[in-house]
Amino acid sequence: MTVTPAAITIDIVVYPGFKAMEAVGPMSVFEYANLHLQRRGHPPGYDVRIASCQAGPVRSDTLMSLDATKALDPLALPDNAIIVGARHIREALADSAAIIAWVAAVAPRIKALTALCSGAFFLAAAGVLDGRRATTHWSVAERLQAEYPAIEVDADAIFLRSGNVWTSAGVTAGIDLALALVEEDYGRDLALEVATEMVVYLKRPGGQSQFSAHLLSERTTRPTANCKTGSSSTWTRSSPWRNWRSAR
Amino acid sequence: MTVTPAAITIDIVVYPGFKAMEAVGPMSVFEYANLHLQRRGHPPGYDVRIASCQAGPVRSDTLMSLDATKALDPLALPDNAIIVGARHIREALADSAAIIAWVAAVAPRIKALTALCSGAFFLAAAGVLDGRRATTHWSVAERLQAEYPAIEVDADAIFLRSGNVWTSAGVTAGIDLALALVEEDYGRDLALEVATEMVVYLKRPGGQSQFSAHLLSERTTRPTANCKTGSSSTWTRSSPWRNWRSAR
Numbered sequence: 001m002t003v004t005p006a007a008i009t010i011d012i013v014v015y016p017g018f019k020a021m022e023a024v025g026p027m028s029v030f031e032y033a034n035l036h037l038q039r040r041g042h043p044p045g046y047d048v049r050i051a052s053c054q055a056g057p058v059r060s061d062t063l064m065s066l067d068a069t070k071a072l073d074p075l076a077l078p079d080n081a082i083i084v085g086a087r088h089i090r091e092a093l094a095d096s097a098a099i100i101a102w103v104a105a106v107a108p109r110i111k112a113l114t115a116l117c118s119g120a121f122f123l124a125a126a127g128v129l130d131g132r133r134a135t136t137h138w139s140v141a142e143r144l145q146a147e148y149p150a151i152e153v154d155a156d157a158i159f160l161r162s163g164n165v166w167t168s169a170g171v172t173a174g175i176d177l178a179l180a181l182v183e184e185d186y187g188r189d190l191a192l193e194v195a196t197e198m199v200v201y202l203k204r205p206g207g208q209s210q211f212s213a214h215l216l217s218e219r220t221t222r223p224t225a226n227c228k229t230g231s232s233s234t235w236t237r238s239s240p241w242r243n244w245r246s247a248r
Numbered sequence: 249m250t251v252t253p254a255a256i257t258i259d260i261v262v263y264p265g266f267k268a269m270e271a272v273g274p275m276s277v278f279e280y281a282n283l284h285l286q287r288r289g290h291p292p293g294y295d296v297r298i299a300s301c302q303a304g305p306v307r308s309d310t311l312m313s314l315d316a317t318k319a320l321d322p323l324a325l326p327d328n329a330i331i332v333g334a335r336h337i338r339e340a341l342a343d344s345a346a347i348i349a350w351v352a353a354v355a356p357r358i359k360a361l362t363a364l365c366s367g368a369f370f371l372a373a374a375g376v377l378d379g380r381r382a383t384t385h386w387s388v389a390e391r392l393q394a395e396y397p398a399i400e401v402d403a404d405a406i407f408l409r410s411g412n413v414w415t416s417a418g419v420t421a422g423i424d425l426a427l428a429l430v431e432e433d434y435g436r437d438l439a440l441e442v443a444t445e446m447v448v449y450l451k452r453p454g455g456q457s458q459f460s461a462h463l464l465s466e467r468t469t470r471p472t473a474n475c476k477t478g479s480s481s482t483w484t485r486s487s488p489w490r491n492w493r494s495a496r
Contacts, residue, residue, distance in 0.1 A: 020275070025313065028267075
């Protein structure tokens with residue numbers, strides 16, 4: 001495992017109405033990564049800040065605000081800026097257009113740019129995704145493709161890397177992407193420790209299309225194999241097992 | 249689907265050092281459940297409050313505080329109190345012993361009690377889990393069993409229900425449990441919609457033992473089937489597919 005002497009700086013970029021889970025999931029991944037590095041006698045691997053158009057409290061989509069300690073500044077770049085998504089992305093883009101301008105200004109110089117869920121629209125509006133493969137929440141993938149035809153949108157990916165630009169599916173997929181960053185930065189063993197601590201897969205089976213509304217509408221029912229509560233459950237037709245079995 | 253005329257009241261019980269993900273995950277589930285009920289023309293199904301020993305901001309284990317708007321009061325009961333876990337549960341129990349006293353006082357009268365992750369220790373210390381099946385984060389399951397031999401600890405369950413008492417594994421498992429509550433309260437269709445919105449399974453395959461350190465230490469390696477980034481991954485020996493295949 002390679003541990004860089006200086007911590008990797010990460011700015012979580014939020015704005016009014018952002019999805020709380022998409023900030024807190026990755027923040028927890030980096031926090032637990034620091035904890036497990038500390039247990040091995042290493043210094044913290046990540047220095048995480050909350051950034052927004054201006055410093056101060058920023059309300060999320062649920063009973064939570066985050067306190068932005070950093071205003072976006074084209075001269076004060078983190079190693080990686082992670083732009084979270086919002087349920088009402090069109091309004092967010094209009095209200096927080098300064099994020100688009102900031103992305104356009106820093107893209108040629110920043111080490112990595114990351115967008116979670118509908119946060120991809122900020123990168124798209126700044127022109128960063130043109131000619132790249134990218135993903136987003138399944139519910140807005142068609143819109144992203146229609147509005148930005150120069151992007152190669154993959155609506156099935158949980159997350160994607162294209163050079164120094166990372167994009168992910170929605171909500172919980174931000175955890176998957178953050179684990180991939182830890183794996184890249186500090187190795188698979190550390191990422192696996194964080195995943196087990198958080199009770200998630202390091203790489204989950206199958207893509208996000210198994211969760212989409214299109215498949216929901218034609219879902220089939222069968223009882224669960226590992227039910228602990230006695231109730232039954234529903235599975236989408238495109239189960240991860242089918243993907244796995246056909247890929248063997 | 250049955251929608252109750254009055255919203256179900258839920259208090260998320262936090263205390264200094266609580267795991268941020270375990271509050272925000274379930275809060276997001278209930279928020280999205282309300283949103284999908286609203287889309288169907290129904291009133292909100294959940295009224296969620298943040299509660300703690302006293303009102304005011306409560307710091308989590310990462311760069312986030314929640315603002316408790318309600319002090320725990322044995323005379324002001326929610327329908328369900330969800331007690332989150334902490335990384336340092338022994339210190340949390342000592343610092344927030346008022347939660348134990350509150351649980352003991354309200355247990356005979358409250359409709360439902362829920363503990364996520366190591367939050368189970370609050371219920372255990374109040375005597376609520378005696379004679380019940382319960383689960384907790386894999387890393388403290390042995391300790392819970394040793395300290396409270398009258399509990400039937402199931403270290404493999406993602407979540408468990410025993411009468412009106414619910415317990416879950418750690419961190420992300422709080423989302424699984426909250427989805428189960430939505431399914432019980434408002435039906436499977438709504439819970440499935442929320443799960444797809446959050447890009448998670450309504451019922452995930454396999455138990456939490458597939459994520460435990462014991463299995464990590466004897467893990468085997470094979471390439472992933474659905475890798476989007478070109479890197480390979482590691483799988484624990486006890487994969488969900490094995491469980492599923494043997495259970496068919």
